[in-house]
Amino acid sequence: xxxxxxxxxxxxxxxxxxxxxxxxxxxxxxxxxxxxxxxxxxxxxxxxxxxxxxxxxxxxxxxxxxxxxxxxxxxxxxxxxxxxxxxxxxxxxxxxxxxxxxxxxxxxxxxxxxxxxxxxxxxxxxxxxxxxxxxxxxxxxxxxxxxxxxxxxxxxxxxxxxxxxxxxxxxxxxxxxxxxxxxxxxxxxxxxxxxxxxxxxxxxxxxxxxxxxxxxxxxxxxx
Amino acid sequence: xxxxxxxxxxxxxxxxxxxxxxxxxxxxxxxxxxxxxxxxxxxxxxxxxxxxxxxxxxxxxxxxxxxxxxxxxxxxxxxxxxxxxxxxxxxxxxxxxxxxxxxxxxxxxxxxxxxxxxxxxxxxxxxxxxxxxxxxxxxxxxxxxxxxxxxxxxxxxxxxxxxxxxxxxxxxxxxxxxxxxxxxxxxxxxxxxxxxxxxxxxxxxxxxxxxxxxxxxxxxxxx
Numbered sequence: 001x002x003x004x005x006x007x008x009x010x011x012x013x014x015x016x017x018x019x020x021x022x023x024x025x026x027x028x029x030x031x032x033x034x035x036x037x038x039x040x041x042x043x044x045x046x047x048x049x050x051x052x053x054x055x056x057x058x059x060x061x062x063x064x065x066x067x068x069x070x071x072x073x074x075x076x077x078x079x080x081x082x083x084x085x086x087x088x089x090x091x092x093x094x095x096x097x098x099x100x101x102x103x104x105x106x107x108x109x110x111x112x113x114x115x116x117x118x119x120x121x122x123x124x125x126x127x128x129x130x131x132x133x134x135x136x137x138x139x140x141x142x143x144x145x146x147x148x149x150x151x152x153x154x155x156x157x158x159x160x161x162x163x164x165x166x167x168x169x170x171x172x173x174x175x176x177x178x179x180x181x182x183x184x185x186x187x188x189x190x191x192x193x194x195x196x197x198x199x200x201x202x203x204x205x206x207x208x209x210x211x212x213x214x215x216x217x218x219x220x221x222x223x
Numbered sequence: 224x225x226x227x228x229x230x231x232x233x234x235x236x237x238x239x240x241x242x243x244x245x246x247x248x249x250x251x252x253x254x255x256x257x258x259x260x261x262x263x264x265x266x267x268x269x270x271x272x273x274x275x276x277x278x279x280x281x282x283x284x285x286x287x288x289x290x291x292x293x294x295x296x297x298x299x300x301x302x303x304x305x306x307x308x309x310x311x312x313x314x315x316x317x318x319x320x321x322x323x324x325x326x327x328x329x330x331x332x333x334x335x336x337x338x339x340x341x342x343x344x345x346x347x348x349x350x351x352x353x354x355x356x357x358x359x360x361x362x363x364x365x366x367x368x369x370x371x372x373x374x375x376x377x378x379x380x381x382x383x384x385x386x387x388x389x390x391x392x393x394x395x396x397x398x399x400x401x402x403x404x405x406x407x408x409x410x411x412x413x414x415x416x417x418x419x420x421x422x423x424x425x426x427x428x429x430x431x432x433x434x435x436x437x438x439x440x441x442x443x444x445x446x
Contacts, residue, residue, distance in 0.1 A: 008297055046327060046367065060310055066289075067316035075309050086298050095289035102270060144269065 005032040005041070005052040008190040008207050009116060009176060011108050012065035012100065013051040014169035019069050019162065021200035022079040027053070035121060066096065069162055071078065081162040095126040095148075095163035102168045106137035116212060134179060142185040145171075149187035168195045176214040182223065189223075197219040228255040228264070228275040231430050232339060232399060234331050235288035235323065236274040237392035242292050242385065244423035245302040250276070258344060289319065292385055304385040315379040318371075318386035326393045329360035334400040339435060357402060365408040368394075372410035391418045395428065399437040405446065412446075419444040 004020075004027045006013035020027055032041055034050050045052045045063045053062040073082050082089050111134055114126035145167065149154055150165045156163035174180050182189050185207060195201055196219075205219045217223035227243075227250045229236035243250055253298055255264055257273050267287045268275045276285040285291045296305050302338060307311050323444035334357055368390065371378055379386035397403050405412050419442075428442045440446035 047321060062313050062317075062319045064320045065312045066320065070316055071309055071313045074312065086294055089297065090285050090290045090294045093293055094285075096285045097287045097289065098270060 001055075002027040003030050003054045003056065004028065005030045005044075005054070006029065006050045007033055007114060008209050009173050011104060011169045011173040012049070013099075013104045014050050014172060014204055015162070015165045016053075016065050016068050017050050017204060018165045018169065018198075018200045019072060019081060022081065023072060024078060025072060025076060029061060037118060066100065069096075071211045073162075080161070081165065083159065083161060084157065088157055092161045092163045095156050096166045099163070099166040099170045103141050103167070103174075107134050107141055107174050107179055108170050110134040111174055111179045113180075115177045116209065119212060120209075126137075135181070138174060138179050139181065142180070142182075142188045144183055145188040145191070155191075161164070164191075164195065168192060168201065172201075176209075177212070178215055193221050193223065224278075225250040226253050226277045226279065227251065228267075228277070229273045230252045230254065230256055231432050232335060233273045234392045234394050234396040235272070236326060237395060237427055238385070238388050239274050239276075239288050239291050239321075240391065240427060241388045241421075242295060242304060243420075244426070245304065245388075246295060246299045247301060248299060249293060253378045259339060259355070289323065292319075292388075296385075304383070304388065306384060307380065311380055314409065315384045315386045318379050321388045322386070322389040322393045326390070326397075327363050330357050330364055330397050331393050333357040334397055334402045335407065338400045339432065342435060343432075350425055361397060361402050362404065365403070365405075365411045368411040368414070369408055372414050378414075387414075391415060391424065395424075397439055399432075400435070401438055416444050416446065 002020075004016065006090075017027075022167055032038075032052075034041065034048050041052075042048050044054070044061060047054055047063070049064075049118065051065055051068060053068055054060070062071055070082070073080065075202070080187060082092050084092075093198050112129050114134075118124050118126050126172065145155070152158065154160050154164050157166050171180060171188075208214070225243075225248070227239065227318060229237065229240075240250075254260075254273075255273055257264065257271050258270055264269050264275075267277070270286065272287075274288055274291060276291055278285070288377055293305070296303065305315050307315075333353050337354050337357075341347050341349050369377070373380065377383050377387050380388050394403060394411075408422060419428065431437070
């Protein structure tokens, strides 16, 4: 069976897990804290990042969340998530990069560093001005989600796609860490509410990091 | 015809151009300086980055260099660059991300900011300690290319792939800006020398940014 090396609040792993769940691909979770920079993990992935997937019986190793998603998209027909015409597929991939790169850089990464790593590892107080900056960026990113959903049912078009999985994964980690103010973002809220009800995504919302509590509404599709 | 919005030393555009040249896809270059943040360009691509491709007759817009490469890989059969088994394709995509993300962050981006933007835009002197850091990272990245090529003829396996195009694009911009010390990197040097001779890549090496001269050996396959 595939082993998935990850930690609970890794947004890239959430994207991969949701895809695997949509496609009914089985996997075991293996806890990995990339900030510990374990030699064995760095040997497997010199980039030192989660997720990494290993199939010990086949000797296969998959690295980089987008490469992993493309792999299962190519090898499992069920629940296509990079679908439609070539132009649609380009729009899906553009938006996956948007959330993986820019939402992560502006919102999820500072929240993870200030609210998770500082608490669990460095044991220092979070940098308040960096958090304020992340909250401001979060509003801008939710505005953009609202804008996309004003024209479309899903993030990249008429059907659900990997862009929704990438967006919901980043949003859910930011939401866990108190980085999302839902006020005034009706489209984004309705979309995320529907997403929270999916069988592929619900199990992820039940997991907790010890010592860090999410907001009370975090798991609830009606919020 | 496709219009490609770009600037001369954009490493992501170099990857796309080399792919288009390998596949014999025609395009016109349109000069765009993303650091000027033109309203029209931001309207087209909210990420504010090059490359962007536009086909005015079809009304198609392609954004994000990887999404662009996947688009032409899907729509043009000639010169497949994401090829082989699913495992091979995952390894190609892992290494494209490696060069686009980590080589860029550690080497190309600081060189572009300190040696190009500071000179052309801010008119300030480069930050010497940041440049030293980039040079140190550059050695580490060339070591990794040597390591890959010790096991393989090309960066991701037995045949040329998008990983080579991504790697050579980053390396060529860093080389233009004096950020590559080839001493002691025999494998990387032999690989890049072969790459410099390709018809798809040679034209890019003849282009210059006014006011910034590359090293004398920059264009020469024997260096």
